[in-house]
Amino acid sequence: MAPRSQRQKQAHKVWDPRGAAAEEDDENTPPSAPPPSQHPSSTKPKSLKAQLIERDARIAELEGLNAILRATLSDVHQTHAAATKSLKSEHDRLTNRNFLPSTTNKSLGSQKRKAEQALTEEIDRKHKRIKSVRQQLYASKKQVERAKKSLQKVQDEYRKLKTWNPKIGNTYSPDARELGRQLTEDGCVAERVEHAVLSCAKAFGIRVKRDEFMSRRTVTRAVDEGGKYGEIQLGREIMESEGFVESSDGTTYRGINLESRHIALLGPSYEPGVDVSDRSLWTRQLRFLEVAPALDHTGQRQFEGTMEASERIADVYTRSPLAAREQRTMEKNDYWRKKIGENKDHAADGKKAFKLSAEYKKDVVLRDLGRKTMEEADLETAILLLSMNEITNDDLMQTGKISYEELAVMPSGAKTALIEQVLERKIGEDTFNSLPEEDQQNALTHVFGGCCCHKDLNALRYGMARVQRVYDTHDIPKPVLLATKANSAVIDLATATDGAAFQRAVESSTRGAIKLLSLLGSLLRHKDGQRGYQDRSSIFMREAKKALHDLEESGQFPGPIQELIQETEQGLGRLYFLLLGDTRSNEASASTFQSAHACIQNLTNHTRHLRRGVSKNTLLQKYTQGESNPCRLLRGAVEIALSRDFRLLEGKHDNRFTIGVL
DNA sequence: CGTGGAGATAGCCGTGGACA
DNA sequence: TGTCCACGGCTATCTCCACG
Structure with missing residues (x-):
């Protein structure tokens, strides 16, 4: 212990309850020796008897003391026994009391060991679990990383797909140019191509990059390019082919002659996966060559147009990268060397052009x-x-x-x-x-x-011309005149049949079944979409169905008109073929003419009112009242003219009868 | 002094707007 | 619908400079 400081000593002195006396009596000082005993010392010896008496007294005193001690001892024994018993009892009680904690202690120890063991096992399991979870966590993290990457990739791809970039650099891609051409071909004016593309893209849920597409000017350029590509391809196909046939015809548009040219040849289909070089897979291809303006439609001009086209194709192909790659050139006469035929009008100009072509080809070949x-x-x-x-x-x-x-x-x-x-x-x-x-x-x-149409038309015209002669030859009354409204009025008003107006009206009017069919055609199937009977009735029927039954249906007129049109077409077709036979034979007899003539006369008489027209209301009134309507009448008339009587006539002559009537 | 990279520049080409 | 022209992107070429 550290020695007390002066201040501590003073504090101790002040508060020490022992006072000053205690100060000197240091507790650490051992106590002084006890004072010596005060027993008086014997100074003179005693007699024996005295001594004996003293001893007897002493003995008696000791015996009394002994008895007291014995009694005391006995008390002590008793007290000891009682205490022992008590203690034993207490001991037993305590022993008993300690037994349970001990047992409990033992049980707790066992439980503790078990618990420790279980805990250790649990910890091991937990460790394993933690390890497993960590592995799973790691795997999950990796999966998340991969998923994020995949998601990003998919999103990028989606963005790529969703956004169409029509350009490669600053140049519109071939696909974009093709689209521009296609839209133009389908009737979209170049100026609106951009709007069409953007609108379609919006409808399809995609976006065109920068929301821009080709200007009108560039669309036009793409179209021009497409034309050049076409010519290059055509040049190549001509050079590859064994031969081709050229077809052409012309028309006028706003006073300008336009010549169209097509080429038919065997060539590849260019279907994906088909070998282009395998000639066994080539099929007939019809290629557009050009529509070009021409000064006129003469044979010479047609021939010159073909010459120009052939020169242009040969030139374009020869200067193309395709020809350079194939190390081949095409000269204008190759076109003629390969050409093995022409399809043209069956008319003088077509024949002239063909003749010139044939001569030129002969010159080239020779x-x-x-x-x-x-x-x-x-x-x-x-x-x-x-x-x-x-x-x-x-x-x-x-x-x-x-x-x-x-x-x-x-x-x-x-x-x-x-x-x-x-x-x-x-x-x-x-x-x-x-x-x-x-x-x-x-x-x-x-x-x-x-041209087959020309052949068809010519056959009919020849037939008609011959038929007209039959009426005069056999002195048969002609069919009813089917004059136009104006001519009909002139004829009705004329006072004399030899007047100039009458003569002119009659001469300019025609008659017979062909004229009737022509009238039926214009009456029933007028091309303006309003004036034909089927159109007028259709419009009315649509309205009537809507008004009467609230039906949104077509206004198709039931039955007769459609059937009539079909029969008319079929009958007309058969008439053509029969007339074709007529141009090669003169075997028809007068009686046949007369019977056939009666049918035609009947036909034209029955249907004469057609010239006056049938109003929509009349037609529909008759229809709705369930009466025989004009359509039925017409149908019957046509049946007479083109079906029954032709069958009759054919039967007499084994389907090879030459029609001489009309 | 040769080489290679970076920046500047001219020319070509595609594009689109203005105009007739 | 064709022509003209400006603009911008791309590319070849040139020039400069750093470096070994």
Whole structure:
């Protein structure tokens, strides 16, 4: 212990209850020795008797003390016994009392050990579980990372798909250009293509990048490109093909002649997965060549148009990368070498154009032969000279299609080329003439396909012309005149049949079944969509169905009109064929004419009121009242004209009867 | 002094607007 | 519908500069 400080000592002195005396009596000082005993000491010896008496007294005193001690001892024994008993009892009680805690303690220890063991096992399990969970957590984290990446990828792809970029860099992609062309082809004006594309994109749930598409100007460029691509492809297909047929026709639009040209050839379909080079898979392809303006529709102009087109295709293809890759060129005459036929109007201009084409092709083929002969046969110089000597100015003028004056001033180079041309032709002709006839025909194959409509029309016209003559020949009254409203009025008003107005009205009017069919056509199937009976009735019926029964249905007129139209068409078709037969035969007899004539007369009389027209209301009134309506009447008339009587007439002549009536 | 990268520049080309 | 022209992107080329 650290010695007390002065302040502590003072504090102790102040509060020490023992006072100053205690200060000197240090508790650490051992107590002083006890004072010596005060027993008095014997100074003189006693007698024996006294001594005995004293001893007896002492003995008695001791015996009394002994008895007291014994009694005390006995008390002590008793007290001890009682205490022992009590203690034992207490001991037993305590022992008993301690037994339970001990037992409990033992049980608790056991439980503790068990609990510890269980806890240890639980901890092990928990550790394993934690490890497992950590692994799962790790895996989950990785999965989340991968899922995020996948999601991002999908979102990117979705964004990519959702947003269509029509450009590659600053240039519209081939797909975009194709789309522009397609929309234009489908009738969308170039200026509205952008709006159409953006609108469609919006409807389909996608977006066009920058919300922009081609301007009108660029759409037009794409269309032009498409035309050039088409020409390149056509040039290639012509060069690949064994031969092709060209078809053409013309029309006028706002006073300008327009010529259209198509080409039919065997070519690849370009379907995905189909081998383009496998010729066995090639099918007939119809290729658009051009629609080009022309000064007129003459045969010469048509031929010149084809020449221009062939030159253009040969030029475009030859200058194309495609030709460069295939290391092939096309010259304008290749077009003619491959052309094996033409489809044209069955008219004079078409025939003229075909003739010019055939001549040109012959020239190309013969000169080819001439060149080939000169190259292969290595003709002797003498023969060549001889042939050249035979070339006259007329030959040159004819070949070059030039006048004598033009020939005279022609530069020597051009003249040499012309001479060479004539020489090739002369030698080619010699070679050609030496070929077998079959080879000659094959070399010059150039087929003409006339317009079937023209053939059809011509057959009918020839038939009509012959029929008209029959009335006069056999002195048969002609069918009722089916005059126009104006002519009909003139005829009705005329006082004399020899007046100029009457004559003109009659001459300009026609009659007979063909005219009737024509009228039926315009009456029933008028192309303006309003005036034909079927249209008028359709409009009314639609309204009537709506008003009467609240039905949103078509206004189709039940039955008769549709059937009538069909029968009319069928009958007309059969009439054509019969008339075709008529142009080749004159075997019809007068009686046949008369019976057929009666039918036609009947027909035209029954239907004469057609000229006055039938109002919509009359028609519908009759229909709704369940009466026989004009349609039924018409149908009956046509049946007479085109069905029953033709069957009758055919029966007499085994389906080869020549119609001579109408 | 050669090489390669970065920046500047000219020319080509595609595009779209203005205009007739 | 065609022509003209401006604009902007792309590319080849040039120039400059740093570095080994």
